[in-house]
Amino acid sequence: MLGSTYGTLTTDSRRARVIACGEQPGPAVHGRTTADERDVSGRPLHADVPDLDRFFRPESVAVVGASDAEGRPNTGITRQLLAWAERVGARLYPVHPTRESVFGLPCFPSVPDLPEEVDLAVLLVADPLRVVEQLAETKVKFAVAFASGFAETGDAGAAAQQRLAETVEGSGLRLLGPNTNLNAFERFRDDLDGPAIALITQSGHQGRPVFSLQELGIRLSHWAPTGNEADLETADFISYFSGRPEVGAIAAYVEGLKDGRSFLLAADRAAREGVPVVAVKVGRTETGARTAASHTGKLTGADSVVDAAMRQFGVIRVDGLDELQDTAALLARARPPRSDGVVVYSISGGTGAHFSDLATTAGLSLPTLSEARQTELHQWIPDYLNVANPVDNGGHPVGDERGRKIIDAILADPSVGVLICPITGPFPPMSDRLAHDLVDAAERTDKLVCVVWGSPVGTEAAYRETLLGSSRVATFRTFANCITAVRAYLDHHRFTAAYRSPFDEAPRTPSPSFRKAQALMRPGKQLSEHAAKQLLRAYGIRVPREQLVTSAAAAVRAASLVGYPVVMKASAPQLAHKSELGLIKINLTSASQVRDAYRELTDIARYEDIDLDGVLVCQMVERGVEMVVGVTHDDLFGPAVTVGLGGVLVEVLRDTAVCVPPFGEHQARAALDRLRGRALLDGVRGAPPADIEALVEVVLRVQRMALELGDDLAELDINPLMVLGRGQGAVALDALAVCR
Numbered sequence: 001m002l003g004s005t006y007g008t009l010t011t012d013s014r015r016a017r018v019i020a021c022g023e024q025p026g027p028a029v030h031g032r033t034t035a036d037e038r039d040v041s042g043r044p045l046h047a048d049v050p051d052l053d054r055f056f057r058p059e060s061v062a063v064v065g066a067s068d069a070e071g072r073p074n075t076g077i078t079r080q081l082l083a084w085a086e087r088v089g090a091r092l093y094p095v096h097p098t099r100e101s102v103f104g105l106p107c108f109p110s111v112p113d114l115p116e117e118v119d120l121a122v123l124l125v126a127d128p129l130r131v132v133e134q135l136a137e138t139k140v141k142f143a144v145a146f147a148s149g150f151a152e153t154g155d156a157g158a159a160a161q162q163r164l165a166e167t168v169e170g171s172g173l174r175l176l177g178p179n180t181n182l183n184a185f186e187r188f189r190d191d192l193d194g195p196a197i198a199l200i201t202q203s204g205h206q207g208r209p210v211f212s213l214q215e216l217g218i219r220l221s222h223w224a225p226t227g228n229e230a231d232l233e234t235a236d237f238i239s240y241f242s243g244r245p246e247v248g249a250i251a252a253y254v255e256g257l258k259d260g261r262s263f264l265l266a267a268d269r270a271a272r273e274g275v276p277v278v279a280v281k282v283g284r285t286e287t288g289a290r291t292a293a294s295h296t297g298k299l300t301g302a303d304s305v306v307d308a309a310m311r312q313f314g315v316i317r318v319d320g321l322d323e324l325q326d327t328a329a330l331l332a333r334a335r336p337p338r339s340d341g342v343v344v345y346s347i348s349g350g351t352g353a354h355f356s357d358l359a360t361t362a363g364l365s366l367p368t369l370s371e372a373r374q375t376e377l378h379q380w381i382p383d384y385l386n387v388a389n390p391v392d393n394g395g396h397p398v399g400d401e402r403g404r405k406i407i408d409a410i411l412a413d414p415s416v417g418v419l420i421c422p423i424t425g426p427f428p429p430m431s432d433r434l435a436h437d438l439v440d441a442a443e444r445t446d447k448l449v450c451v452v453w454g455s456p457v458g459t460e461a462a463y464r465e466t467l468l469g470s471s472r473v474a475t476f477r478t479f480a481n482c483i484t485a486v487r488a489y490l491d492h493h494r495f496t497a498a499y500r501s502p503f504d505e506a507p508r509t510p511s512p513s514f515r516k517a518q519a520l521m522r523p524g525k526q527l528s529e530h531a532a533k534q535l536l537r538a539y540g541i542r543v544p545r546e547q548l549v550t551s552a553a554a555a556v557r558a559a560s561l562v563g564y565p566v567v568m569k570a571s572a573p574q575l576a577h578k579s580e581l582g583l584i585k586i587n588l589t590s591a592s593q594v595r596d597a598y599r600e601l602t603d604i605a606r607y608e609d610i611d612l613d614g615v616l617v618c619q620m621v622e623r624g625v626e627m628v629v630g631v632t633h634d635d636l637f638g639p640a641v642t643v644g645l646g647g648v649l650v651e652v653l654r655d656t657a658v659c660v661p662p663f664g665e666h667q668a669r670a671a672l673d674r675l676r677g678r679a680l681l682d683g684v685r686g687a688p689p690a691d692i693e694a695l696v697e698v699v700l701r702v703q704r705m706a707l708e709l710g711d712d713l714a715e716l717d718i719n720p721l722m723v724l725g726r727g728q729g730a731v732a733l734d735a736l737a738v739c740r
Helices: 013-022 073-088 129-136 155-168 204-216 234-242 260-273 295-299 302-312 321-333 349-361 371-377 402-412 430-442 461-467 479-498 512-520 529-538 552-562 591-607 665-673 692-712
Strands: 060-064 091-095 120-123 142-145 174-176 196-201 220-225 247-254 277-281 316-318 342-346 418-423 448-453 473-476 546-549 566-571 584-588 614-619 625-634 638-645 656-659 713-723 730-732 735-739
Touching: 060 073, 073 091, 120 129, 129 142, 129 155, 155 174, 196 204, 196 234, 196 321, 204 220, 204 247, 204 321, 220 234, 234 247, 234 260, 247 321, 260 302, 277 302, 277 321, 302 316, 302 656, 316 321, 316 479, 321 473, 321 479, 342 349, 342 402, 349 418, 349 479, 371 402, 402 418, 402 430, 418 430, 418 479, 430 448, 430 461, 430 473, 448 461, 448 479, 461 473, 473 479, 512 529, 512 692, 529 546, 529 566, 529 614, 529 713, 529 735, 546 552, 552 566, 552 591, 552 614, 566 591, 584 591, 591 614, 625 692, 638 665, 638 692, 656 665, 665 692, 692 713, 692 730
Parallel strands: 060 091, 060 120, 120 142, 142 174, 196 220, 196 247, 247 277, 277 316, 342 418, 418 448, 448 473
Antiparallel strands: 546 614, 566 584, 566 614, 625 638, 625 713, 638 656, 713 730, 713 735
């Protein structure tokens, strides 16, 4: 039985967890987080949600550096801002020290000279710092800095950007940029209805495919080009958009996250609201390599931590911009699924088989339709064609109502939540009638209807007018994008239906274990195995019976107390891989073997110039499943907990999963399910099932240790953690800890 979601070591922790799960999070506020809103690591527990209403819909705007001189870059920008201000109903004030008017509007020499306090200042100046300093002293709510030449250019630019950030901090002014663009002030179509996509991009051009969805009838509500994020960041806009009633999905192109905890809190807010976040996050090929003594440090790269963080909080990560637009569009507009079952309906047996193969491989469930349903379908489809799923109609009926009856019958099956019809190419009039029948059926069902229009031309009336003219049919151009989007749609609704925020349960105060652990830490040092195991013991993680000895005679006495057979190991700080040096002796069954082993271990240590703190005489633990559990420190997210298959082949197998605190029992179990070798824990080739409950408990206790010790614990590596048979627990046979 688990102590608590976070491995709390108190006897009343289960009751505390039940109470915590019923609590509602405190209100999100704009400003600094108070002490009682922080977890035991000192990190905030609630998203700091900025009120961006007056950024996107200001009542008054100042354009600093406005121009109407022909040939000047600022002239085109000023003209665009004038048109945008008129569309949103804002008063625009040109600001320029030497001009009397711009485009017929009175021009003011500086922002303090304006006749009113403006909501938004747009800075068209090469060096925005001076203006930002001036704005910070006024009551301007928002500023946009287009200028480049900051952190993207190197150390000097990064220092200049830091000065911008410091100027804004605590002033009440919020800054977008620098190195941003005009995307926020684009012309959005106002003739489209339904839930909208809100777009966030760090590179403006990368958002163009999503913005162009408006031409296909899909509504966009906002575009936030975050640029270098000196102040306002991706997380701020996710938090804000999650609370907007018109936003059905958030699409993001992210090059780098500014702050890991802010991102987690924003994703948590979106998950609570049920708003899907779809993101392209570049950097999959960065190895995140670092010098690390532990296995965990070598196995956990920066991108794997980002991937884990997104998965835990329901952010749907895709790779291509085409996937971003198609997945966001589907999630924004589709109703929640009635069932996870997917049925494939095609006019070709080959097409149906091909699509079904791809869909099943991707993890979609294609249920076999009931015998009664198949009998019904065979009223309109010849008996020799397969209608079990995929459904092959042999050619969609054109001259009568049989086509609609087939589609309606499929959608009426309770096992079906999604109908997908792949049309590899136009075949009029059959494909035209098929498209019409699919749209007609989609308008009358609450189930999702998807069409893949595979024609490379894309100018056919059935596609441009019939399919794209319907807001109830999700239309794709490729098999892959359809499958990716449908899987994300089903996963999202499954995730949000079961979501319980780990921030609600996160520990606020240190456990009794913390004080014991602090006394064991040695700043800047790697602990010996014996000291590292004491650290584990402080957090209730089981270790073998063992004694540290400094003589052969003491080793014999220790062996009799521990109980034969025993294991003997050299123990010293900075000693990471003992087996490679022959510094481990196992299955010792007598006093003479213990004496000989002691002398051999100390001789090897002297030869290798290792300064031992002693020799460990350890209980020999029965065989089980060897796992690894560890902690590394990620620059963005702080501590990250890794679990995977352990033992001497851990770096060869590289079968690990990452959890980013805070996480609960459910996420720990999900991490185990992602392991390729997960079946080993269930028992294979006659082996008994392993004690998964005990393994999950260790993962949660390690998380608690990582949260409480924070940055002071640079790395922790438990390898192997021997997971015994069901109900017998798990034992940390070896451990390594590095103090920062």
